[in-house]
Amino acid sequence: KAGVTQTPRYLIKTRGQQVTLSCSPISGHRSVSWYQQTPGQGLQFLFEYFSETQRNKGNFPGRFSGRQFSNSRSEMNVSTLELGDSALYLCASSLAGTGVNEQFFGPGTRLTVL
Amino acid sequence: AQSVTQLGSHVSVSEGALVLLRCNYSSSVPPYLFWYVQYPNQGLQLLLKYTSAATLVKGINGFEAEFKKSETSFHLTKPSAHMSDAAEYFCAVSVDAGGATNKLIFGTGTLLAVQP
Numbered sequence: 001k002a003g004v005t006q007t008p009r010y011l012i013k014t015r016g017q018q019v020t021l022s023c024s025p026i027s028g029h030r031s032v033s034w035y036q037q038t039p040g041q042g043l044q045f046l047f048e049y050f051s052e053t054q055r056n057k058g059n060f061p062g063r064f065s066g067r068q069f070s071n072s073r074s075e076m077n078v079s080t081l082e083l084g085d086s087a088l089y090l091c092a093s094s095l096a097g098t099g100v101n102e103q104f105f106g107p108g109t110r111l112t113v114l
Numbered sequence: 115a116q117s118v119t120q121l122g123s124h125v126s127v128s129e130g131a132l133v134l135l136r137c138n139y140s141s142s143v144p145p146y147l148f149w150y151v152q153y154p155n156q157g158l159q160l161l162l163k164y165t166s167a168a169t170l171v172k173g174i175n176g177f178e179a180e181f182k183k184s185e186t187s188f189h190l191t192k193p194s195a196h197m198s199d200a201a202e203y204f205c206a207v208s209v210d211a212g213g214a215t216n217k218l219i220f221g222t223g224t225l226l227a228v229q230p
Contacts, residue, residue, distance in 0.1 A: 004157070031216050043204065043220035056215040090157055094216050100146040100165055100208045101216055105157035 004093050004106035012112045018079040021109045025072050025093030032074040034066060037088040049074055086113045116141045116207045120221035128229050133192040135224045137205030146208035147188045149179055153201045164188060200228045
């Protein structure tokens, strides 16, 4: 079974631009979560989507948004990029929503903002 | 609110020595706890999880962890370190054991170095 895939793996943008990251979950997984990882703040939860609905959101500004499609693939978008948005963005997928489900992480997208 | 604290951002052991990585949790409800490992330039891989079935949890690659409610701890151990264990390890707690969300709260991580 294929794992979680994230594209692109590396991205370089300049301040003020916007970026879209993509995540394809494991087949059959309906929950997709996004995390931001930085040396200073560590791993922080961005948001979670389940059956195309955002059901939880972390403490990030509105410039960070996401969505989930009917095939469970998810995208996150960051508008008006800032230097501090440079990070590794990790996507995780898991099975249906009840109970505590194991999350499977993708390799991440490394975003560098210049 | 749930949280986890990892004591020691860097731990160094000799190959063959015991590995002990510390994690303490704070939770107002019975917690679900996890240990993840991250190798350079990779995502997170689940080592093991505690979901109240047994206090001693065995995971992959010879790792295990013991849930101690009285100490609010979930330390990760491995009897004999291998060079391939060098990585960063994260303890995490599930925000909602009821399943309304899969959100995890992570500790700050412990970077494990294994010396030959």
